[in-house]
Amino acid sequence: MDKRVTIQDVARHAGVSITTVSRFLNERYDSMSEATRGRIEAVIKHLGYRPNALAQGLKGNRTKMVAAVVVNMSYPFCVGFMKSLNQTLSPAGYHLFVSETAGNPDRERAIVQSLQAQRVDAMVLQTGGQNNDLLAAIAIQMPVIFVDRKYVVPGVTNVITNNLEASEQLAEHILEQGYRRVLYVTEQEDGVHTRKERLQGYLQACHKLSFKPWVITVDRDQDDTFDLVVKAVEDGAKKEPIAVYTGNGLLMMRLYPDLIRLGFQIPSQLGLATFDQPDWSGLVQPSLTCVGQPVDTMGALTGEMLLQRLSKPDETASAPVPFDVKTIASTLVLGGSTRLHR
Amino acid sequence: MDKRVTIQDVARHAGVSITTVSRFLNERYDSMSEATRGRIEAVIKHLGYRPNALAQGLKGNRTKMVAAVVVNMSYPFCVGFMKSLNQTLSPAGYHLFVSETAGNPDRERAIVQSLQAQRVDAMVLQTGGQNNDLLAAIAIQMPVIFVDRKYVVPGVTNVITNNLEASEQLAEHILEQGYRRVLYVTEQEDGVHTRKERLQGYLQACHKLSFKPWVITVDRDQDDTFDLVVKAVEDGAKKEPIAVYTGNGLLMMRLYPDLIRLGFQIPSQLGLATFDQPDWSGLVQPSLTCVGQPVDTMGALTGEMLLQRLSKPDETASAPVPFDVKTIASTLVLGGSTRLHR
DNA sequence: ATGAAAGCGCTAACAG
DNA sequence: CTGTTAGCGCTTTCAT
Numbered sequence: 001m002d003k004r005v006t007i008q009d010v011a012r013h014a015g016v017s018i019t020t021v022s023r024f025l026n027e028r029y030d031s032m033s034e035a036t037r038g039r040i041e042a043v044i045k046h047l048g049y050r051p052n053a054l055a056q057g058l059k060g061n062r063t064k065m066v067a068a069v070v071v072n073m074s075y076p077f078c079v080g081f082m083k084s085l086n087q088t089l090s091p092a093g094y095h096l097f098v099s100e101t102a103g104n105p106d107r108e109r110a111i112v113q114s115l116q117a118q119r120v121d122a123m124v125l126q127t128g129g130q131n132n133d134l135l136a137a138i139a140i141q142m143p144v145i146f147v148d149r150k151y152v153v154p155g156v157t158n159v160i161t162n163n164l165e166a167s168e169q170l171a172e173h174i175l176e177q178g179y180r181r182v183l184y185v186t187e188q189e190d191g192v193h194t195r196k197e198r199l200q201g202y203l204q205a206c207h208k209l210s211f212k213p214w215v216i217t218v219d220r221d222q223d224d225t226f227d228l229v230v231k232a233v234e235d236g237a238k239k240e241p242i243a244v245y246t247g248n249g250l251l252m253m254r255l256y257p258d259l260i261r262l263g264f265q266i267p268s269q270l271g272l273a274t275f276d277q278p279d280w281s282g283l284v285q286p287s288l289t290c291v292g293q294p295v296d297t298m299g300a301l302t303g304e305m306l307l308q309r310l311s312k313p314d315e316t317a318s319a320p321v322p323f324d325v326k327t328i329a330s331t332l333v334l335g336g337s338t339r340l341h342r
Numbered sequence: 343m344d345k346r347v348t349i350q351d352v353a354r355h356a357g358v359s360i361t362t363v364s365r366f367l368n369e370r371y372d373s374m375s376e377a378t379r380g381r382i383e384a385v386i387k388h389l390g391y392r393p394n395a396l397a398q399g400l401k402g403n404r405t406k407m408v409a410a411v412v413v414n415m416s417y418p419f420c421v422g423f424m425k426s427l428n429q430t431l432s433p434a435g436y437h438l439f440v441s442e443t444a445g446n447p448d449r450e451r452a453i454v455q456s457l458q459a460q461r462v463d464a465m466v467l468q469t470g471g472q473n474n475d476l477l478a479a480i481a482i483q484m485p486v487i488f489v490d491r492k493y494v495v496p497g498v499t500n501v502i503t504n505n506l507e508a509s510e511q512l513a514e515h516i517l518e519q520g521y522r523r524v525l526y527v528t529e530q531e532d533g534v535h536t537r538k539e540r541l542q543g544y545l546q547a548c549h550k551l552s553f554k555p556w557v558i559t560v561d562r563d564q565d566d567t568f569d570l571v572v573k574a575v576e577d578g579a580k581k582e583p584i585a586v587y588t589g590n591g592l593l594m595m596r597l598y599p600d601l602i603r604l605g606f607q608i609p610s611q612l613g614l615a616t617f618d619q620p621d622w623s624g625l626v627q628p629s630l631t632c633v634g635q636p637v638d639t640m641g642a643l644t645g646e647m648l649l650q651r652l653s654k655p656d657e658t659a660s661a662p663v664p665f666d667v668k669t670i671a672s673t674l675v676l677g678g679s680t681r682l683h684r
Numbered sequence: 685a686t687g688a689a690a691g692c693g694c695t696a697a698c699a700g
Numbered sequence: 701c702t703g704t705t706a707g708c709g710c711t712t713t714c715a716t
Contacts, residue, residue: 004483006709017687022711031685048479050459054400055709058692063396065460074425083416086442095460098440100428117395118407118437137390141346256625280622283598348693359703364695373701397693400708688715699704 005049014043025051057119066306067097067115069108069125076249076278077295078126081147084299085124092307094121105130112138122306127151129191143309145302150193150325157324159302163194163275166291166330167201168208170273171245173289173332175209177340179243179271181236182206184215185229185255186247198247198275220254230258237264241340243271249278252288272337286336293330301326347389356385367393399461408648409439409457411450411467418591418620419637420468423489426641427466434649436463447472454480464648469493471533485651487644492535492667499666501644505536505617508633508672509543510550512615513587515631515674517551519682521585521613523578524548526557527571527597528589540589540617562596572600579606583682585613591620594630614679628678635672643668 007025011018016036023032024040043049057063066089070078086096097120101108109131115123122143127135129151138144139155146158174182184202189195199215206213216232218225229244236242244259246252252274264270266286274281277292305326349367353360358378365374366382385391399405408431412420428438439462443450451473457465464485469477471493480486481497488500516524526544531537541557548555558574560567571586578584586601588594594616606612608628616623619634647668 004709008709018710019687019689019712020685023686026711033685036685050455052400052461052709053456053459054396054405054461055692056711058394058396058400058694058709059711061692072425073428074421079416079421082440083414083442086415086440090441095456096440098424098428098438099432100425113392114395114437117392119394119396253621253625260627278622279595280620280625283595283622284626285602350693360694361696361703361705362701365702368695375701378701394693397708398695400693400710401695403708686716688713690711690713692710694708695706697704697706700702 004052005047007049007051009047010040010043010049013047014040016040061119063119063121064094065097065118065120066094066122066124067099067118067120069099069101069111069115069123069127071101071103071126071128073098073100076276077148077293080295081299081302084296085303086299088300088303089306094307094310101128103128109134116141121310124302124306125149143306145305147298147302148194152323154323157305157326159298159305159326159328160193161293161298161328161330163197163330164201164204166332167198167275168205169201169332170275170289170291171202171205172209173334174243174245174271174273174338175205175211177243177267177271177338178241179338179340180240181214181242182211182271183229183232183236183242183244184213184247185244185251186215186217187220187251188217195247202245218251220250226255226258229255230262233259233270234262237262237270241269241271243267243273243338246274249274249276249290252276253278253280256284267337267339268341271340273335277333281333281335284337286339289335289338290333291330292333294328297328301328346394347391349391349393351389352382352385352391355389356381358382403461404463405461406436407439407460407462408436408464408466409441409460409462411441411443411453411457411465411469413443413445413468413470415440415442418618419490419635422637423641423644426638427645428641430642430645431648436649436652443470445470451476458483463652466644466648467491485648487647489640489644490536494665496665499647499668501640501647501668501670502535503635503640503670503672505539505672506543506546508674509540509617510547511543511674512617512631512633513544513547514551515676516585516587516613516615516680517547517553519585519609519613519680520583521680521682522582523556523584524553524613525571525574525578525584525586526555526589527586527593528557528559529562529593530559537589544587560593562592568597568600571597572604575601575606575612576604579604579612583611583613585609585615585680585682588616591616591618591632594618595620595622598626609679609681610683613682615677619675623675623677626679628681631677631680632675633672634675636670639670643670 007018007021011021029037068082099111105128124145124147126148132151132153136153144156146156150158150160186199203213216229273289275291277290281288281290349360349363353363363382371379410424441453447470466487466489468490474493474495478495486498488498492500492502528541545555558571615631617633619632623630623632
C-alpha cells in the first residue's frame with residue numbers, strides 16, 4: 001500500500017498551513033486569496049487527494065452514512081424499497097449501507113450494534129421486534145425508522161402499508177366473483193404484523209360475506225407443507241370452483257408451478273391471487289390478481305423524513321418524536337386469474 | 343442528541359486508564375487481572391458503550407467496509423450477486439456498502455471517490471470502463487475487483503461468465519430445433535463486453551450453421567424501438583416458424599407480453615429464449631429456455647478473493663496482481679419455449 | 685488572509 | 701498488570 005496523501009501533504013506542496021487547506025475543503029473561499037485557492041486546488045488535483053472521511057466524521061460527528069437493515073436483500077420488497085430510498089438519499093450526499101438479518105434476532109442485534117459503532121447517521125430497519133430495547137436507546141442518538149413493521153418504540157417512526165384493508169379488499173373481490181371457497185395460504189405469524197393483518201383482512205372478508213374461513217399455514221423451508229396445499233386444492237377444485245390467495249408473493253411463486261400442474265382451468269375452476277405484486281404477475285396467462293405495495297413511495301417517504309431530521313441537528317433530542325406511523329395505501333391489481341364468469 | 347459514551351467514560355467509571363479499556367476491547371485479557379476485566383465488562387454493558395469505529399479506523403487504517411458499485415441494484419444479476427457477496431463477507435465482519443451508478447460515468451466517478459474518502463477496505467464494481475485511470479490508482483491502495491465487466495486494468499481482477507460460449511450454445515440450440523430464422527434482440531453495445539460477446543456468440547452460431555443473422559437493437563428507454571421488434575415478429579412468424587432470442591432477461595420481460603399478444607403458438611410458430619434466467623422463466627407456459635448465470639458462485643468467489651487479499655496486509659503493494667480474469671461457466675436451461683417438433 | 689494549537693476517540697509503543 | 705504519551709487526519713477557535 002502506498003502512503004495515502006493527507007491534508008499535510010497538500011499543505012506542504014502548496015506552501016500553506018493545513019488550516020488553510022481545511023478552509024479550502026470546506027469552501028470558505030472568502031477568507032482566502034485567489035492565488036492560494038488556485039494553488040491548493042492544483043495541488044489537490046495533482047496529488048489526487050481525497051479528504052479522509054473517517055477523520056472528518058470523528059471530528060464533526062456526521063458520517064453521511066445511512067444504514068438499511070432488511071430481512072433478505074433479495075426479496076422484491078426490499079429491493080424496490082432500498083432502490084428508492086437510495087435514490088432520495090444519494091443526491092443529498094448520503095451513502096446507503098445494507099445489511100441483512102435473515103430474520104435472526106441475534107444477528108440483527110449484532111448488526112445494529114456494529115452500525116452504531118460505525119457511527120451511521122441514521123438507521124432504517126425491517127426489524128423482527130426483539131431488539132426494541134436497543135433500538136429505543138439508539139433512537140435517542142439518531143433518526144430510526146421501521147419499515148414494513150409496526151412496533152411501538154418511542155422516537156421511532158413506522159412506515160407501513162394498509163395491509164388489513166388491502167387484504168380484506170382483495171379477499172372480498174375474490175369471494176364476490178363466486179368462488180365457493182377461498183383458501184388463504186400464509187406463514188407462521190411470528191409477531192410480524194403484516195402476516196397478522198393480511199390474515200385478519202381475509203378473515204374479515206369471510207365474515208362479512210358469510211364464508212367459512214379456510215387457512216393453511218406453510219413454512220418456506222419445508223417443502224412438504226406446500227404439498228398439503230396442493231393436495232387440498234386438488235381435492236377441492238375438482239368439486240367446485242375455488243380460489244387460492246397467498247399472503248405474499250414468494251408463496252405464490254413457490255406454489256404456482258405446482259398448482260398449474262394440477263391442470264385446472266384458470267380462472268374458471270381455480271382462481272389465483274396473491275398479496276404483493278411480483279414482477280411476473282403480468283407475464284403469466286391469465287395475469288395474476290394481486291396487491292401492489294407502493295415500495296417506491298415508501299422508500300422516498302422514508303428518505304425524505306430522514307433527510308429532514310438529519311438537516312436539523314439535535315432535533316432528535318429536543319423534540320423526540322414520541323411515536324409515529326405513516327401508512328401508505330396499496331393498490332388492488334385485478335388480473336384475469338380471478339375473473340370467474342358465473 | 344445525548345453525548346455518546348466514549349472509552350474515556352468507561353475508563354473513568356471503571357477506575358482504570360483508557361489503555362486498559364483499549365486492551366479489553368482488543369481482547370488482550372492475558373495482561374489484565376480478572377477483577378479489572380470483570381469491572382470493565384460490567385461498566386461497558388451498563389453504559390451501553392460501543393467503540394467508535396471511525397476512531398479505530400483512523401488509527402488502524404482498516405474500516406471493515408467493502409463497497410459494491412453496481413449499475414442498478416434492482417437488476418436480478420446485481421441482487422443475486424450482492425446477496426451472495428454479502429453472505430461471504432459478513433461472517434468475516436465486513437460490511438457491504440452498496441451504490442448505484444445508473445450507468446452514468448460521472449456518477450460512477452463521484453461514487454468511487456467518495457468511497458475512497460470513506461476509506462472502504464475494498465471495492466467491487468460493475469463499471470462502465472470510463473474511470474479506469476482512477477480505478478487503477480485505487481487498485482494500488484486496496485483490492486479492486488470488476489464483476490460482469492472485462493477491462494484490462496493493472497491490479498484489478500475480473501470476475502465474469504463465459505458469455506460468448508454460452509450465447510453461441512443457446513443460439514445453436516435454437517437453430518437446431520428447426521426454426522427458419524432466429525431474431526436476436528440486443529441493446530446498444532456501449533463498450534459493455536457482455537453485450538458484445540453475447541451478440542458474437544449468436545453470430546458465430548449463425549455462421550456455423552449457415553443461417554443469415556437477424557439482429558434488432560432496442561433501447562429500453564424508448565418504447566417504439568420495441569414496437570419494431572413486435573412488428574418484425576408478427577410479419578415473420580405468420581410465414582414460417584421463427585424464434586426470438588433476447589440478449590438479457592430484462593429485454594425478454596419487456597417484450598414477452600407483447601409477443602404473447604400476437605397470438606402465435608409457442609413454441610411451434612414462435613420460439614422464445616433469453617440470456618439470463620429470470621425468476622419467472624419456470625412459471626410461464628411453456629417454460630422459457632434461457633441461460634442461467636451463476637451469480638451465487640460469482641459473489642462467493644469475489645468475496646473469497648477479497649477476504650484472502652484483505653487478510654494479508656500490504657500484499658497489494660508487494661505483489662500487485664498485474665491482471666487477472668476469472669471466468670465462470672453459465673448453464674443452458676432448456677425450456678418448452680423452444681421445443682419445436684419438426 | 686493565514687497559522688498555531690487543541691482536541692475528536694482510539695491504539696500502540698514504551699515505561700514502570 | 702497498568703499507566704503515560706504520542707499520534708491517526710481533520711476541524712475549529714483564537715491569534716496575528
